[in-house]
Amino acid sequence: MNEELILIVEDNDDDVLMIKRGLKKGKLGNPVHRVTNGAEALEYLNNNDNLSKTKLILLDLNMEIMNGFEFLHRRLDLPKVKNIPVVVLTSSIRENDIQKAYDLGCNSYVEKPLDPKKFIEAILSIENFWIYFSRIPEVS
Numbered sequence: 001m002n003e004e005l006i007l008i009v010e011d012n013d014d015d016v017l018m019i020k021r022g023l024k025k026g027k028l029g030n031p032v033h034r035v036t037n038g039a040e041a042l043e044y045l046n047n048n049d050n051l052s053k054t055k056l057i058l059l060d061l062n063m064e065i066m067n068g069f070e071f072l073h074r075r076l077d078l079p080k081v082k083n084i085p086v087v088v089l090t091s092s093i094r095e096n097d098i099q100k101a102y103d104l105g106c107n108s109y110v111e112k113p114l115d116p117k118k119f120i121e122a123i124l125s126i127e128n129f130w131i132y133f134s135r136i137p138e139v140s
């Protein structure tokens, strides 16, 4: 069984549907867990079982309670969480946002494609690269 979990941090249900649709088209069949803001993501990852199976975080920026930037910032103090690659997936293409996300250590920054086909293509590429080809340290 594939235990490599993708954590989706996204407050928009439609975008979550698109992400799940994309992942379903992929060949890897990774389980996903969805939370709606950064605080919930930190809470989820504050559990060793959850932490050890999470191999990728797809992070929205604009969210209530705790946005993506604050999540990126807080995870810098959490060595084990810091190892998990974070792909920012957002509709913002403001240069400031892109710079800030990289300053806070995101691994990739992807604009949510408006075209559904391209959205799915983006998700498949992300999954393929970050789950299939990339390696991260194991959580002990």
Ligand SMILES: [Mg+2]
Pocket (backbone or CB within 6 Å): 010, 011, 012, 060, 061, 062, 063
């Ligand atoms: Mg949002």
